[in-house]
Amino acid sequence: MVTVKIRDNVFEIRPGMTLLFSLTKLDILPETVLAIRNGEMLTEDEILRDGETINLIEVISGG
Amino acid sequence: MKCRTCGSKPVINMRQHKLALCKPHFLEWIPTQTERFIKKYEMFTRYQKILVAVSGGKDSLSLWDILIKLGYQVDGLYISLGIGGEGGYSDISRQMCENFSRERNLKLHIVNVREDYGETIPQLAQHTRRGNNKACSVCGLTKRHVMNQVSRSNNYDVLVTGHNLDDEVAVLFGNTLHWAGEFMIRQAPVLPAEPGFSKKVKPLCRFYEKEMAAYAILSEIKYIYEECPYSTGSTSIYYKQQMNLLEHNNPGEKLRFYLHFLKAKENGLFAKPDTITQNLHPCFICGQPTSADEICSFCRMLIRREENHSKNIGK
Numbered sequence: 001m002v003t004v005k006i007r008d009n010v011f012e013i014r015p016g017m018t019l020l021f022s023l024t025k026l027d028i029l030p031e032t033v034l035a036i037r038n039g040e041m042l043t044e045d046e047i048l049r050d051g052e053t054i055n056l057i058e059v060i061s062g063g
Numbered sequence: 064m065k066c067r068t069c070g071s072k073p074v075i076n077m078r079q080h081k082l083a084l085c086k087p088h089f090l091e092w093i094p095t096q097t098e099r100f101i102k103k104y105e106m107f108t109r110y111q112k113i114l115v116a117v118s119g120g121k122d123s124l125s126l127w128d129i130l131i132k133l134g135y136q137v138d139g140l141y142i143s144l145g146i147g148g149e150g151g152y153s154d155i156s157r158q159m160c161e162n163f164s165r166e167r168n169l170k171l172h173i174v175n176v177r178e179d180y181g182e183t184i185p186q187l188a189q190h191t192r193r194g195n196n197k198a199c200s201v202c203g204l205t206k207r208h209v210m211n212q213v214s215r216s217n218n219y220d221v222l223v224t225g226h227n228l229d230d231e232v233a234v235l236f237g238n239t240l241h242w243a244g245e246f247m248i249r250q251a252p253v254l255p256a257e258p259g260f261s262k263k264v265k266p267l268c269r270f271y272e273k274e275m276a277a278y279a280i281l282s283e284i285k286y287i288y289e290e291c292p293y294s295t296g297s298t299s300i301y302y303k304q305q306m307n308l309l310e311h312n313n314p315g316e317k318l319r320f321y322l323h324f325l326k327a328k329e330n331g332l333f334a335k336p337d338t339i340t341q342n343l344h345p346c347f348i349c350g351q352p353t354s355a356d357e358i359c360s361f362c363r364m365l366i367r368r369e370e371n372h373s374k375n376i377g378k
Contacts, residue, residue, distance in 0.1 A: 031307040034276055041074040041277060043083065045064050059276035060229065060303050061120060062294025 002048045006033065006056040013048070020044035022054075032060050075277050078314035086281050093278045094129045097266050101133075104252040106264040111220035113137040114261075116210050117163070117171075119156030119287040121279035122225035124163050126267055128284055130223070131167065137223070138170040139163075142209050144202060145176055145183025147292060153183075156287045163284070172217070174209050180365065185293075190368045198293045201364065208361040211351060214261040226265040229272035232317045233302040235324055248333050251325070259345060259352035271317065272303070 004011040004026065013022050019042050023030050033056040035042040048054060066073045066085035073083035084092055100106070107113055115130065117123040117139045130137045141160040146153045157173070164171035177183045182190065184205060188198040214222040231250070238246045252269075256262040267275060279286050294300060309316045327333075343352040346359035353359035358366070 029304075029307050029311055031271075031273060031310050032304075034273065034280065036280075041086075041281065043064055043073050043076045045076075057276060057280065057288070059121075059273045060300060060307075061122075061272070061290060062297040062300040 001050065003053040004056060005053065006058065015048055015050035015052075017048060018044065019046045019048060019054070022048055028056070033058055074281065075274070077271070077274065079271070079310075079318050080315075089277065090281055093125075093270070093274065094132055096270070097126075097129050098133055100252070100269055101264075101266050104264070106253055106266060107135070107221045107223075107262075109135055111136070112218065113221050113223055114140055114172075114210075114214050114217070114219040115223040115225070116140050116142070116206070117160045117225070119159035120225070121284070121286040122227050122230075122267060122272075122275050124159065124225075124284050124286050125275055125279045125282065126223065126225040127163070127169070128167075128282060129278075130266070131169065138172065138217075138219075140172045140174070140210065140213050142206055143173060143175040143177075144205075146185060146198070152287075152289060152291055155289065159285060159287050172213055174213060176205060176209070179209075180205075182368070187364070187368060190371050191364045192371070193364055193367070199297065202293070204361055204364060208349075208351065208359075211259075211261055212349075215259075219261065222261040222263045224263065224265055225267055225275075227267045227270050227272045227275050228317060228321060229303050229306070230299070231265070231268050232306050232321050233299045235321060236302045236306055237298060244333050247324075248328070251328070257343065257352065259343065259350070269318065269321070 001012045002015050002022070004013055004022065006028070011026055013025060017025070019035050020030055023033070030044055036055045036057060037052060042054070064073055064076060064083050065071065066088055067082055068088040069085060071085045074086045075089055076083040113130065113135055115123065115127050115137050117127055119141070127137060127139055139160060141157055143157050144153050160171060180187070184198050184202045187205070188201040191201060193201050210222055235247070235250060238250070252265050254263040306317050306320070343354055345351070346353045346362055347357045348362040349359060351359055351361075355363070
């Protein structure tokens with residue numbers, strides 16, 4: 001499985017999907033997050049593999 | 064997908080520009096574009112003295128970083144709002160700004176609202192009852208007053224803020240929904256100097272918020288990730304979410320909304336700027352320009368706070 005972390009929330013998703021499709025499955029708009037894997041920023045066409053951890057950084061701030 | 068410049072693996076794909084870039088080329092592209100916007104909108108020159116308002120967040124610290132890399136003379140201004148108590152939101156954001164300026168040997172002005180005006184922003188909001196007990200209205204009013212005051216008293220030529228495209232579009236969306244023409248006419252990348260007011264500019268106004276977050280992370284700028292506790296459920300975040308829904312299905316929608324607005328304004332859709340006249344005069348108390356009778360909104364807020372204090376003591 002792929003572990004996806006966003007702030008205090010942790011999700012497990014099926015491997016083999018693109019980042020874009022994974023975000024859609026999690027109901028997260030790609031425009032609102034940056035995805036980091038092992039310190040590297042990912043584009044939305046990247047395939048997520050079994051055992052990986054993806055950190056999502058929220059980019060929208062208020063004020 | 065490949066970097067358009069060198070063909071290597073990209074770190075970001077900006078669908079609105081049909082442009083994917085690798086890390087080194089993205090970190091070159093952002094300052095190059097910033098310089099283009101500074102020139103296009105005639106924001107400032109390298110001979111001018113610039114003050115950038117920093118909050119400790121990704122946008123303002125990235126902006127300071129970019130302007131220094133581009134060779135501009137830029138000092139920082141941090142306004143300590145007293146949000147979150149000791150070790151809380153304001154303390155952390157101040158630390159971020161202090162660390163940033165110290166590591167780069169840059170000058171940072173710090174204004175502490177509690178020390179200068181007797182109370183923190185949450186206390187002022189509570190005691191003036193401005194903005195229905197939400198601190199945001201008092202916060203905005205205070206920051207505008209302090210930024211202008213520091214800029215003018217230290218003879219800066221221009222005051223710079225880190226508003227990005229999503230910030231601008233959220234404001235524009237709200238003003239359009241309410242047909243707030245008097246605010247729309249003043250929304251622009253540059254607000255020229257007026258008697259008593261510094262020139263204000265927004266060099267990041269054409270960058271998506273996601274691009275600025277990517278720039279901060281890839282440049283290893285340490286910024287406050289925690290949100291202001293008062294921004295939870297804010298209208299501006301709601302508007303940003305709605306605009307991102309439109310953007311998702313139609314890449315470039317946010318940028319077009321903003322640029323077409325600027326063009327429409329230039330073409331006189333709302334009113335010719337010279338037909339809007341404001342009767343500005345110095346505030347009787349602080350001397351900053353105001354269109355209100357005798358006393359500006361900021362000083363009236365402080366007076367109301369004193370009146371409410373007196374009432375409470377008399378009870």
